[in-house]
Amino acid sequence: MAEKKWGGTTFGNGLMHRWLIKLLRIIDTRVIYVLAYVFAVTPTLFKPGFRYAYHFFRNHLGYSSLHALWLAYKNHCLFAQAVIDKFAMYAGRHFNIELEGYEHFLELAKKPEGFVQFSSHVGNYEIAGYSLVAETKRFNALVYYGEKKEVMNNRDRLFAHANIHMIPIMSDMSHLFEINGALANGETVSIPADRIWGSRKFVPVTFLGCEAHLPMGPFQVVVLRGVEALTVHVMKESSKKYKIYVTPLSYDKQAPHKEQIQQLAEAYVAELERIVKLYPAQWYNYFDFWNQ
Numbered sequence: 001m002a003e004k005k006w007g008g009t010t011f012g013n014g015l016m017h018r019w020l021i022k023l024l025r026i027i028d029t030r031v032i033y034v035l036a037y038v039f040a041v042t043p044t045l046f047k048p049g050f051r052y053a054y055h056f057f058r059n060h061l062g063y064s065s066l067h068a069l070w071l072a073y074k075n076h077c078l079f080a081q082a083v084i085d086k087f088a089m090y091a092g093r094h095f096n097i098e099l100e101g102y103e104h105f106l107e108l109a110k111k112p113e114g115f116v117q118f119s120s121h122v123g124n125y126e127i128a129g130y131s132l133v134a135e136t137k138r139f140n141a142l143v144y145y146g147e148k149k150e151v152m153n154n155r156d157r158l159f160a161h162a163n164i165h166m167i168p169i170m171s172d173m174s175h176l177f178e179i180n181g182a183l184a185n186g187e188t189v190s191i192p193a194d195r196i197w198g199s200r201k202f203v204p205v206t207f208l209g210c211e212a213h214l215p216m217g218p219f220q221v222v223v224l225r226g227v228e229a230l231t232v233h234v235m236k237e238s239s240k241k242y243k244i245y246v247t248p249l250s251y252d253k254q255a256p257h258k259e260q261i262q263q264l265a266e267a268y269v270a271e272l273e274r275i276v277k278l279y280p281a282q283w284y285n286y287f288d289f290w291n292q
Contacts, residue, residue: 049286
């Protein structure tokens with residue numbers, strides 16, 4: 001995959017974030033959406049990310065040029081909505097949540113063993129952090145260390161009364177010790193598995209008809225500890241509703257480690273492909289995912 005390092009931060013500075021939270025306490029989110037389309041989305045139409053989104057819809061999903069252009073624009077608008085919805089939660093707003101496959105999460109949450117929950121850059125995954133929390137099992141979420149202070153402070157505030165702990169991704173790879181410790185303690189660990197970070201080792205998979213590279217680390221963590229894994233995707237259905245898909249991932253624990261990692265990666269990418277086909281405009285990867 002093309003990304004050289006983990007570098008995703010929320011747009012804007014601390015002052016903008018604080019004002020946005022204040023506005024969302026008194027103004028309907030749809031009004032803020034429109035403002036974002038004008039002042040945040042429009043400038044991105046001339047950046048490389050828009051071109052990559054267009055090629056995704058045109059070359060990998062096979063839409064016509066005009067339709068691909070429209071979907072690339074819609075994709076950027078929906079991404080703006082996802083960011084605004086995150087701040088709406090910081091402002092105390094709530095969304096209607098529909099759950100599919102929630103029983104799989106509950107089943108693993110009841111067991112004494114830890115498990116891994118894979119995420120992807122689709123939909124609005126952070127909402128899962130406020131929705132899928134087991135009272136008896138601490139939830140550890142891997143987050144980018146360079147995220148804006150205001151965002152991290154709001155996460156800390158919202159997570160204060162929940163059994164949630166954030167693990168920053170560090171350049172010295174010390175986060176790996178926290179991950180292993182959490183799983184050893186029977187806790188849940190949430191890891192993004194569709195972008196390479198830290199180690200450059202990867203697993204080759206077929207995604208939408210072309211070879212792509214997934215980071216080996218997340219799948220290796222599962223295999224080396226022999227724990228269960230599932231994927232969680234949080235997809236926007238309307239301005240006030242999200243649907244959460246929870247899907248268990250199976251792999252042969254008796255197979256050689258290399259085969260287990262490959263099986264797990266292929267199970268993960270198969271579910272990611274299913275979700276992307278259901279919600280094509282909600283896949284937020286603004287770089288050359290296939291290295292083509």
